[in-house]
Amino acid sequence: MSKALNRRDFIKTSTAVGVTTVAAGVTLTTFAENKEAVTNQKRWGMLIDTNNLTEAEIDNMVSACMKEHGWGSELHSTGDQKPSWIKKIKVQDRTTKKITSLPLMCQHCEQPPCVDVCPTNASMKREDGIVLVDKHLCIGCRYCMMACPYDARSFVHEDLTNQKEHMPRGKGTVESCTLCVHKVDNGEQPACVDSVNSDAVIFGDLKNSNSKINKTLRQIQSTQIRADLNLNTGVRYSGI
Amino acid sequence: MSNIRYEEIEGNGVGFYTLVACLGVLILAALGSVYYMEHNGHYVTGMSNRIVWGTPHVFAIFLIVAASGALNVASISSVFHKKMYKPLSRLSGLAALSLLAGGLMILVLDLGRPDRLIVAMTEYNFKSIFAWNIILYNGFFVVVGVYLWMMFERRMNKFSSKVGLLAFTWRLILTTGTGSIFGFLVARQAYDAVIMAPMFIIMSFAFGLAFFILILMASYKWSDRQLGDVVVNRLGNLLGVFIAAVIYFVAIYHLGNLYLAENTRVENFILFDGGIYTQLFWYGQILLGGLAPMALIYNPSTKGNRSMLGLASVLVIIGGIIQIYVLIIGGQAYPIEMFPGMDIIEGYGGIASYVPSLPEILLGIGGIAVSLVAIIFLVKFLPFLPESLADEVADPHHKS
Numbered sequence: 001m002s003k004a005l006n007r008r009d010f011i012k013t014s015t016a017v018g019v020t021t022v023a024a025g026v027t028l029t030t031f032a033e034n035k036e037a038v039t040n041q042k043r044w045g046m047l048i049d050t051n052n053l054t055e056a057e058i059d060n061m062v063s064a065c066m067k068e069h070g071w072g073s074e075l076h077s078t079g080d081q082k083p084s085w086i087k088k089i090k091v092q093d094r095t096t097k098k099i100t101s102l103p104l105m106c107q108h109c110e111q112p113p114c115v116d117v118c119p120t121n122a123s124m125k126r127e128d129g130i131v132l133v134d135k136h137l138c139i140g141c142r143y144c145m146m147a148c149p150y151d152a153r154s155f156v157h158e159d160l161t162n163q164k165e166h167m168p169r170g171k172g173t174v175e176s177c178t179l180c181v182h183k184v185d186n187g188e189q190p191a192c193v194d195s196v197n198s199d200a201v202i203f204g205d206l207k208n209s210n211s212k213i214n215k216t217l218r219q220i221q222s223t224q225i226r227a228d229l230n231l232n233t234g235v236r237y238s239g240i
Numbered sequence: 241m242s243n244i245r246y247e248e249i250e251g252n253g254v255g256f257y258t259l260v261a262c263l264g265v266l267i268l269a270a271l272g273s274v275y276y277m278e279h280n281g282h283y284v285t286g287m288s289n290r291i292v293w294g295t296p297h298v299f300a301i302f303l304i305v306a307a308s309g310a311l312n313v314a315s316i317s318s319v320f321h322k323k324m325y326k327p328l329s330r331l332s333g334l335a336a337l338s339l340l341a342g343g344l345m346i347l348v349l350d351l352g353r354p355d356r357l358i359v360a361m362t363e364y365n366f367k368s369i370f371a372w373n374i375i376l377y378n379g380f381f382v383v384v385g386v387y388l389w390m391m392f393e394r395r396m397n398k399f400s401s402k403v404g405l406l407a408f409t410w411r412l413i414l415t416t417g418t419g420s421i422f423g424f425l426v427a428r429q430a431y432d433a434v435i436m437a438p439m440f441i442i443m444s445f446a447f448g449l450a451f452f453i454l455i456l457m458a459s460y461k462w463s464d465r466q467l468g469d470v471v472v473n474r475l476g477n478l479l480g481v482f483i484a485a486v487i488y489f490v491a492i493y494h495l496g497n498l499y500l501a502e503n504t505r506v507e508n509f510i511l512f513d514g515g516i517y518t519q520l521f522w523y524g525q526i527l528l529g530g531l532a533p534m535a536l537i538y539n540p541s542t543k544g545n546r547s548m549l550g551l552a553s554v555l556v557i558i559g560g561i562i563q564i565y566v567l568i569i570g571g572q573a574y575p576i577e578m579f580p581g582m583d584i585i586e587g588y589g590g591i592a593s594y595v596p597s598l599p600e601i602l603l604g605i606g607g608i609a610v611s612l613v614a615i616i617f618l619v620k621f622l623p624f625l626p627e628s629l630a631d632e633v634a635d636p637h638h639k640s
Binding site: 074076077078079080081082083084087088089090091092093094095099101104113115116117118119120121122137138139140141142143145146147148149150151153154155156157158159171172173174225226228229240 | 278280281282283284287288289290291292293351352353354356357359360363364365367368369370371374421425426427428572576578579580581582583584585586587588592593
């Protein structure tokens with residue numbers, strides 16, 4: 001070798017490499033870090049007033065979700081294989097025959113059965129009550145889909161391309177409504193809530209006594225779907 | 241009872257290699273199916289977001305349940321000290337391990353991301369019954385492996401009774417875990433019943449013994465060894481009792497559900513107006529898999545007839561697969577009752593349709609083939625089978 005590496009050069013090079021590595025890491029961490037840590041001081045939730053929500057508005061909510069997260073344009077999946085993060089449901093009372101339409105999505109339970117059954121902790125609940133699937137831990141066993149009382153989860157049945165940056169969907173994993181966590185963390189509202197131009201759907205912090213959702217829930221009568229299961233859902237309904 | 245001598249089977253005839261080749265073809269077909277399903281995604285199967293667990297799960301759960309039951313023969317010997325079963329213990333342990341391996345293979349290969357198996361082995365949610373089961377299944381291999389070692393190694397024979405007790409306890413917990421996968425699901429009307437755990441245990445007794453009887457009779461016939469009537473008839477009687485016990489548990493499970501207003505609809509679906517599921521329940525599970533084999537075992541005209549016992553065992557296996565099919569697929573096909581007192585008229589509901597696709601069926605059959613190949617090779621290379629189970633050898637009370 002013509003030029004041997006002397007000690008001074010070695011120290012210089014190593015320092016340079018070290019600084020570059022650490023600086024890059026620090027920068028990335030700074031970017032990734034949230035301004036505020038997620039705590040259980042907040043509990044995100046939604047109140048859906050089915051008496052004031054039209055069917056067209058429910059359809060808009062579904063479209064907004066599809067657009068935001070990029071689901072619904074799968075090429076091969078048919079019928080029940082198609083993903084459905086949010087859907088329009090019509091129910092009819094067996095006795096009075098009253099018909100009610102409502103949007104149904106992940107109810108973001110306080111005691112989510114999907115999280116209980118997930119073997120790998122891929123299904124998880126954030127401190128602020130948002131229930132999510134970690135796409136990197138999901139092994140695609142679908143036990144969470146068996147356990148969810150709301151049929152809220154979908155399994156990706158085929159290869160996907162052009163996924164959204166904030167939503168790394170992938171074949172062989174399970175997915176569901178994220179309550180638009182990427183928007184909520186930036187102080188925005190979920191896409192479906194944004195698509196409704198009235199107070200028929202209210203999003204907010206269930207715990208904050210000054211929030212609109214908390215105030216409304218204290219005034220009106222509301223319900224949780226399958227309240228008997230005692231899951232304490234984050235999504236509440238009035239009018240059903 | 242004289243000393244039992246164990247010997248490997250010769251396994252070098254045309255019949256042996258033909259059998260291995262046929263099973264090999266089935267395994268290759270299963271692997272091809274896995275490649276096809278994983279490469280394309282699950283859209284090529286009959287499964288959907290409504291029927292999330294399909295035919296592969298039916299075979300997998302069936303084999304896992306049968307696996308723990310196949311160990312019973314060994315347990316009867318070492319835990320309950322019935323001498324006659326002692327010569328059968330090694331084969332019983334082998335059948336248990338092989339059936340479990342086949343079942344787990346199917347389960348793993350039907351995952352959405354089988355490549356992430358390592359995640360399942362390293363990330364545990366201890367509240368998940370699936371996670372418990374991963375530990376229970378892995379532990380079963382270890383416990384039964386050690387149990388076999390105690391039986392094979394003369395110096396260790398003295399411990400085989402204690403390890404046998406551990407294996408027996410372990411298998412009861414394991415099947416409790418398998419039953420609880422369904423028993424603890426509050427979301428679905430067909431499940432959510434704690435009786436699932438004991439019901440699965442009794443199902444395992446029947447399915448496992450049926451497999452064991454077939455494996456025992458086939459290996460003795462094909463290797464030209466003597467198998468006396470005492471052993472065969474005793475196992476046959478035991479199978480009859482287990483089948484009756486399964487029917488009892490199934491009856492209690494359905495009666496209990498019928499009594500609860502919240503579950504009457506799903507019961508009506510399975511028992512009366514569920515189309516294919518109702519037919520499978522009555523004709524497949526109850527008639528073919530329950531009453532027919534019991535008749536073959538206890539009817540004086542067929543009692544003691546070895547071919548009829550073989551047929552009864554085959555029927556128990558077919559009926560068992562049908563039973564798990566009705567439970568898993570039928571239970572999912574019936575919609576979740578999300579709005580008690582209301583009918584869902586749009587957006588969800590109705591009976592989910594499901595037609596098993598060929599790759600799913602091939603994967604399931606491949607799992608059975610893997611179990612059988614494992615047994616065939618191990619009895620060829622290790623002394624699992626007594627060289628004779630003739631009455632004068634096997635029966636402690638034999639009078640010549």
